[in-house]
Amino acid sequence: MKDVKNAYDVIVVGSGFAGLAAAIEAREAGARVVVLEKMKAVGGNSAISDGGVAAAGTDLQEKHGFKDSPELMYRDMMKAGLGINHPRLAREVAERSNEAFRWSVDHLGVEYMDRVDHFGGHSVHRCYTAAGRTGATIIKKQVEKLKELGVEIRLGVYLKTFVQDPDGRVCGVEVREGYDYRDPEAGVDEVLRARKAVVLATGGFGSDLPFRSVQDPRLTAQVDTTNKPFATAQALKEALRLGAAPIHLSHIQLGPWTSPDERGFGDGPVFADYIVFLYGIIVDPATGRRFVNELGDRKAVSDAILAAGHPCIGIADEAPVKAQGWDLSRALDKGVVRKFGDLKELAAAYGVPADELTAAVEIFNGCVVKGKDEEFGKPILPDAAPLARPPYYTMRLWPKVHYTMGGVGIDINARVIDLDLKPIPGLFAAGEVTGGIHGACRLGSCAITECLVFGRIAGKNAAVSSELQA
Amino acid sequence: MKDVKNAYDVIVVGSGFAGLAAAIEAREAGARVVVLEKMKAVGGNSAISDGGVAAAGTDLQEKHGFKDSPELMYRDMMKAGLGINHPRLAREVAERSNEAFRWSVDHLGVEYMDRVDHFGGHSVHRCYTAAGRTGATIIKKQVEKLKELGVEIRLGVYLKTFVQDPDGRVCGVEVREGYDYRDPEAGVDEVLRARKAVVLATGGFGSDLPFRSVQDPRLTAQVDTTNKPFATAQALKEALRLGAAPIHLSHIQLGPWTSPDERGFGDGPVFADYIVFLYGIIVDPATGRRFVNELGDRKAVSDAILAAGHPCIGIADEAPVKAQGWDLSRALDKGVVRKFGDLKELAAAYGVPADELTAAVEIFNGCVVKGKDEEFGKPILPDAAPLARPPYYTMRLWPKVHYTMGGVGIDINARVIDLDLKPIPGLFAAGEVTGGIHGACRLGSCAITECLVFGRIAGKNAAVSSELQA
Numbered sequence: 001m002k003d004v005k006n007a008y009d010v011i012v013v014g015s016g017f018a019g020l021a022a023a024i025e026a027r028e029a030g031a032r033v034v035v036l037e038k039m040k041a042v043g044g045n046s047a048i049s050d051g052g053v054a055a056a057g058t059d060l061q062e063k064h065g066f067k068d069s070p071e072l073m074y075r076d077m078m079k080a081g082l083g084i085n086h087p088r089l090a091r092e093v094a095e096r097s098n099e100a101f102r103w104s105v106d107h108l109g110v111e112y113m114d115r116v117d118h119f120g121g122h123s124v125h126r127c128y129t130a131a132g133r134t135g136a137t138i139i140k141k142q143v144e145k146l147k148e149l150g151v152e153i154r155l156g157v158y159l160k161t162f163v164q165d166p167d168g169r170v171c172g173v174e175v176r177e178g179y180d181y182r183d184p185e186a187g188v189d190e191v192l193r194a195r196k197a198v199v200l201a202t203g204g205f206g207s208d209l210p211f212r213s214v215q216d217p218r219l220t221a222q223v224d225t226t227n228k229p230f231a232t233a234q235a236l237k238e239a240l241r242l243g244a245a246p247i248h249l250s251h252i253q254l255g256p257w258t259s260p261d262e263r264g265f266g267d268g269p270v271f272a273d274y275i276v277f278l279y280g281i282i283v284d285p286a287t288g289r290r291f292v293n294e295l296g297d298r299k300a301v302s303d304a305i306l307a308a309g310h311p312c313i314g315i316a317d318e319a320p321v322k323a324q325g326w327d328l329s330r331a332l333d334k335g336v337v338r339k340f341g342d343l344k345e346l347a348a349a350y351g352v353p354a355d356e357l358t359a360a361v362e363i364f365n366g367c368v369v370k371g372k373d374e375e376f377g378k379p380i381l382p383d384a385a386p387l388a389r390p391p392y393y394t395m396r397l398w399p400k401v402h403y404t405m406g407g408v409g410i411d412i413n414a415r416v417i418d419l420d421l422k423p424i425p426g427l428f429a430a431g432e433v434t435g436g437i438h439g440a441c442r443l444g445s446c447a448i449t450e451c452l453v454f455g456r457i458a459g460k461n462a463a464v465s466s467e468l469q470a
Numbered sequence: 471m472k473d474v475k476n477a478y479d480v481i482v483v484g485s486g487f488a489g490l491a492a493a494i495e496a497r498e499a500g501a502r503v504v505v506l507e508k509m510k511a512v513g514g515n516s517a518i519s520d521g522g523v524a525a526a527g528t529d530l531q532e533k534h535g536f537k538d539s540p541e542l543m544y545r546d547m548m549k550a551g552l553g554i555n556h557p558r559l560a561r562e563v564a565e566r567s568n569e570a571f572r573w574s575v576d577h578l579g580v581e582y583m584d585r586v587d588h589f590g591g592h593s594v595h596r597c598y599t600a601a602g603r604t605g606a607t608i609i610k611k612q613v614e615k616l617k618e619l620g621v622e623i624r625l626g627v628y629l630k631t632f633v634q635d636p637d638g639r640v641c642g643v644e645v646r647e648g649y650d651y652r653d654p655e656a657g658v659d660e661v662l663r664a665r666k667a668v669v670l671a672t673g674g675f676g677s678d679l680p681f682r683s684v685q686d687p688r689l690t691a692q693v694d695t696t697n698k699p700f701a702t703a704q705a706l707k708e709a710l711r712l713g714a715a716p717i718h719l720s721h722i723q724l725g726p727w728t729s730p731d732e733r734g735f736g737d738g739p740v741f742a743d744y745i746v747f748l749y750g751i752i753v754d755p756a757t758g759r760r761f762v763n764e765l766g767d768r769k770a771v772s773d774a775i776l777a778a779g780h781p782c783i784g785i786a787d788e789a790p791v792k793a794q795g796w797d798l799s800r801a802l803d804k805g806v807v808r809k810f811g812d813l814k815e816l817a818a819a820y821g822v823p824a825d826e827l828t829a830a831v832e833i834f835n836g837c838v839v840k841g842k843d844e845e846f847g848k849p850i851l852p853d854a855a856p857l858a859r860p861p862y863y864t865m866r867l868w869p870k871v872h873y874t875m876g877g878v879g880i881d882i883n884a885r886v887i888d889l890d891l892k893p894i895p896g897l898f899a900a901g902e903v904t905g906g907i908h909g910a911c912r913l914g915s916c917a918i919t920e921c922l923v924f925g926r927i928a929g930k931n932a933a934v935s936s937e938l939q940a
Contacts, residue, residue: 084686084720210891214715214879214906216554237889245684246716250554250876406720409684419707421680436684 007193008034010462011173012201013159013235016046017135017448018431019201020142021455022462024108027149029463031196035151038158038179038230043139044203045227045432048265050273051130051137052445053112053452054122055101056094064116066125070094073126077446080121080297081405081439084248088412089437092457093450100452101128108141118381119444120256120277121297127445133270133326135448156180156187159235162198162242162427163191170198170242170426181230197426197465199458200416201451204404204432205233206252212401215250225401226255226265236407236433243418244427245409247435253442255402256301259336259395260311267331268395272314273444274324275393277301279384280316281364282397284308288347288356290364293376299441302399311398313350315361317389328393339391346392361387403442407435414458428462430454477663478504480932481643482671483629483705486516487605487918488901489671490612491925492932494578497619499933501666505621508628508649508700513609514673515697515902516921518735520743521600521607523582523922524592524915525571526564534586536595540564543596547916550591550767551875551909554718558882559907562927563920570922571598578611588851589914590726590747591767597915603740603796605918626650626657629705632668632712632897633661640668640712640896651700667896667935669928670886671921674874674902675703676722682871685720695871696725696735706877706903713888714897715879717905723912725872726771729806729865730781737801738865742784743914744794745863747771749854750786751834752867754778758817758826760834763846769911772869781868783820785831787859798863809861816862831857873912877905884928898932900924 009031012023019035027033037044056073074094078085104110111131118125130137146153158179163172172194178187205211206227212219225231240246257272258265276282277294282305284291291312292304305312321328331337340346343361347354365386367373373380408416408429415423431451438446479501482493489505490512497503507514526543544564548555574580581601588595600607616623628649633642642664648657675681676697682689695701710716727742728735746752747764752775754761761782762774775782791798801807810816813831817824835856837843843850878886878899885893901921908916 083688086684086687211889214556214717214887214891217556218553233889240710240716240889241713243711246710246719247684248720249716250718250720417684419681419703419710421684 007195008032009194009196010199010459011036011192011194012199013173014044014201014203014431015042015153016044016201016203016431017138017451018455019199020139020146021452022199022201022430022459023151024142024145024149025456025459026463027146027151029460031463033151034192035146035153036157036159036175037153037155040155042143042153042155043136045231046451047136047139048228049135049448050133050269051135051448052119053101053104053128053130053448054126054443054445055097055128055449056126057098058101060116060128061126064125066116068124068126070097072123073097076121076123077438077443080299080441080443082441083439085439086436089410092412093437093446093453096453097449100449100456103456104138104452108145110138110141117274118278118295119273120295120301121443138448159202159238160189161238168425170194170424173198194426197428197462199462200235200239200408200427200429200433201431201455202235202433204231205236206401206404207231208233212252212404215406216252219252219401223401224263226258227401239408239416239429242424242427244416244424245419245421247406247409248439249406249435251405251440252401253298253403253405254302254399256298256305256397256399258398258400260398261336261396262334266336267334268336270326271328271331271337271393271395272397274326275316275320276314276395278381279320280314280387281360282312282314283352283357283360284312285310285350285352288353289360290376293373293378295378297441297443305397305399311396313352314395314397315346315387316393317387318391318393319385319389321393323383337393337395339393342390343392346394403447404432405435405438405440405442407433409436410434410454413461414454415461426465428458430458477665478502479664479666480669480929481506481662481664482669483643484514484671484673484901485512485623486514486671486673486901487608487921488925489669490609490616491922492669492671492900492929493621494612494615494619495926495929496933497616497621499930501933503621504662505616505623506627506629506645507623507625510625512613512623512625513606515701517606517609518698519605519918520603520739521605521918522589522915523571523574523598523600523918524596524913525567525598525919526596527568528571530586530598531596534595536586538594538596540567542593543567546591546593547908547913550769550911550913552911553909555909556906559880562882563907563916563923566923567919570919570926573926574608574922578615580608580611587744588748588765589743590765590771591913608918629672629708630659631708638895640664640894643668664896667898667932669932670705670709670878670897670899670903671901671925672705672903674701675706676871676874677701678703682722682874685876686722689722689871693871694733696728697871709878709886709899712894712897714886714894715889715891717876717879718909719876719905721875721910722871723768723873723875724772724869726768726775726867726869728868728870730868731806731866732804736806737804738806740796741798741801741807741863741865742867744796745786745790746784746865748851749790750784750857751830752782752784753822753827753830754782755780755820755822758823759830760846763843763848765848767911767913775867775869781866783822784865784867785816785857786863787857788861788863789855789859791863793853807863807865809863812860813862816864873917874902875905875908875910875912877903879906880904880924883931884924885931896935898928900928
């Protein structure tokens with residue numbers, strides 16, 4: 001190997017939840033570790049996520065009186081994934097979810113809000129929100145731990161390709177150091193040697209227009225994304241060129257809680273996801289009627305809105321807005337969330353047939369009173385109340401590309417598998433760059449869980465890679 | 471290149487509809503062509519297909535009074551494919567469908583029955599059936615044409631890997647000559663040179679248990695297939711190792727017209743597909759009720775039967791059995807199709823609640839009289855009649871793996887595209903080994919059409935490959 005200036009035991013590519021979890025575990029297992037991040041800041045899309053973690057059987061659930069089990073979480077994941085999830089991998093995430101959540105609290109010191117939420121497609125309240133409602137809270141603690149452990153995170157270092165031994169074992173990476181996405185010529189090439197293994201944790205490809213649209217041609221430039229522009233398929237493609245098995249690449253998730261009235265993830269989703277979907281309704285402005293279980297999984301809700309053919313209106317009254325206590329001021333200032341004194345005014349503003357809307361609200365309120373949504377099967381939460389306390393808050397909803405379920409195949413040890421389903425020696429992967437765990441649709445808050453669970457597995461195993469492969 | 475005993479202009483790998491169409495066109499464009507087939511007989515799965523071809527705007531449609539257009543066929547394909555079909559490729563198939571159908575008649579001399587059928591998911595009658603209701607009719611004529619053109623079809627020659635020029639151009643194949651699937655050691659390796667191009671036409675991977683079940687883990691060994699055991703992913707994997715773009719691999723079609731009471735494709739489908747789905751009903755034995763539009767696309771009907779959790783019962787009366795004239799004697803002898811004097815007897819045989827079944831038949835008969843299925847939206851065909859003429863014919867239905875929508879990506883010229891969506895020089899593909907045309911679900915009879923359309927495109931372009939790539 002030429003120009004090898006630096007050698008490590010384990011090279012982790014990507015500095016999101018999965019990469020940092022892998023780096024911590026690998027270092028704690030005694031390996032000399034480096035983390036490579038192509039951008040000038042640490043954390044990738046993880047840092048802009050809303051910091052929601054799903055876990056089954058936690059103390060927080062017990063404290064708030066919610067019963068749950070890993071088996072139930074596993075079944076929810078398989079149901080949302082339309083059954084094509086890799087069962088062993090999905091089960092591993094569910095069974096280790098509480099352990100990973102505890103690890104983030106006990107080992108990293110991550111603080112979570114004292115609340116448990118019920119997001120779409122989950123059977124129960126099992127989602128925890130990091131303090132500040134941002135993934136940056138978790139990333140910050142992971143970075144602190146790595147500093148404490150003496151692990152270097154090298155920024156502006158872009159994976160160009162993998163380096164293999166003559167016998168096919170991944171033994172390093174060729175990178176561009178000093179990478180600048182605005183200037184592809186910037187920086188210099190360098191080869192880094194990995195004595196034990198490389199961990200691929202480079203995230204999804206939601207912003208990679210050519211790659212995502214060849215998998216799902218509907219996702220043209222006209223469809224916005226919640227991802228940052230750096231969420232490309234480049235590293236994934238390198239792994240595929242190495243012979244990694246491509247799994248579920250055409251299953252690309254649209255988030256149903258986004259607004260067409262702002263770019264990217266924006267300020268609307270907290271209102272839609274934590275208030276409307278739980279306590280409110282979504283109506284089609286053309287009919288004034290509900291048309292979907294607002295607490296369905298992301299695919300179910302997004303598909304229903306897309307089928308309407310135009311943005312639909314999420315509506316809640318003041319009760320949950322006050323009770324949940326989220327700060328909606330930015331969303332209100334931007335006009336992404338709006339406020340109306342009564343339903344008539346609301347209907348007029350969106351051109352919704354007012355009588356139909358009033359009827360739809362009355363039917364829904366009847367369901368809330370009965371504790372059962374006979375129209376669409378939405379779970380009526382214990383603290384739900386009829387929509388009758390103005391002002392009414394609204395938001396237009398139109399899905400955006402949020403998450404790519406597909407990626408490279410891995411086994412239960414986070415080893416990347418090849419087209420013959422055999423592990424590629426020296427290569428591990430975790431997080432959104434992998435495929436299989438979520439099948440056709442990932443449930444909300446299961447991504448961070450997966451990143452922590454499989455990031456840790458990848459890091460531990462990478463540190464003892466030669467023994468594992470032997 | 472070592473050991474090159476033989477050089478050709480164009481090497482076609484696979485001897486199904488697509489490969490033979492490519493070979494004919496390449497030869498007629500002046501190329502020296504060879505066709506390689508790994509089995510000891512020509513035709514692959516094509517030879518055991520039922521020989522149905524879909525085409526829009528044909529003379530046969532006009533003769534039988536059916537109005538159609540390529541635009542309508544394209545829209546049907548996109549709708550069944552859940553919109554993720556590659557639009558340009560799907561449109562090409564629809565627009566060239568009549569030309570391909572005519573070519574099979576006028577240029578190859580294929581004979582079709584004097585009938586036009588309406589299969590699930592199509593908006594109109596647009597499916598033609600080769601004489602003898604077998605794809606072998608078409609294969610035979612393709613083989614005759616190749617003989618006339620002096621093109622050799624080499625049997626027992628298995629693709630091991632592609633050979634590339636130093637600049638990455640595919641310039642040949644390494645094969646095992648004298649291949650015998652029962653003895654992997656049999657035969658000798660040989661390199662064949664392709665001066666212009668290689669055409670990959672190796673079919674789908676419906677019988678490749680590891681490869682199909684990593685894409686869709688529900689498709690275990692417990693799920694039967696209509697494919698022959700040789701339908702593996704081996705050549706597809708070689709193309710992926712070369713860097714071909716993997717498209718829609720996890721979309722695997724189950725045929726809804728198969729019986730759990732026989733192995734493989736069997737003798738039941740002609741009854742289900744040509745009689746029950748068009749003129750009869752499917753009931754869930756647990757409820758005695760209909761639950762699906764029997765003329766929905768294959769995914770819709772298969773998913774509905776799978777959701778029932780057990781085989782369901784297809785029922786027709788004697789009227790369409792007589793009118794359609796299919797020979798059901800083998801299916802009846804095997805007990806795959808059964809015959810009952812009245813509904814009560816039928817209900818008793820399958821343990822169906824008799825009153826419910828009678829009610830379901832009455833409701834359906836009402837729909838037939840009205841010309842509109844208000845329950846499930848099944849199109850009521852002009853020659854449909856109420857189910858009231860015993861004996862009643864029945865068949866248990868349970869889906870089997872039938873077709874793999876996914877494969878390598880191609881462009882409109884049938885050039886295989888790589889992970890950056892650029893053509894791989896010297897490599898073309900057509901037929902089931904490609905992905906994108908049918909999206910999430912292929913409509914019945916569109917496979918042969920696609921094989922003829924894109925097989926011809928691949929062959930023509932392969933013959934002038936260097937000009938095209940320049």
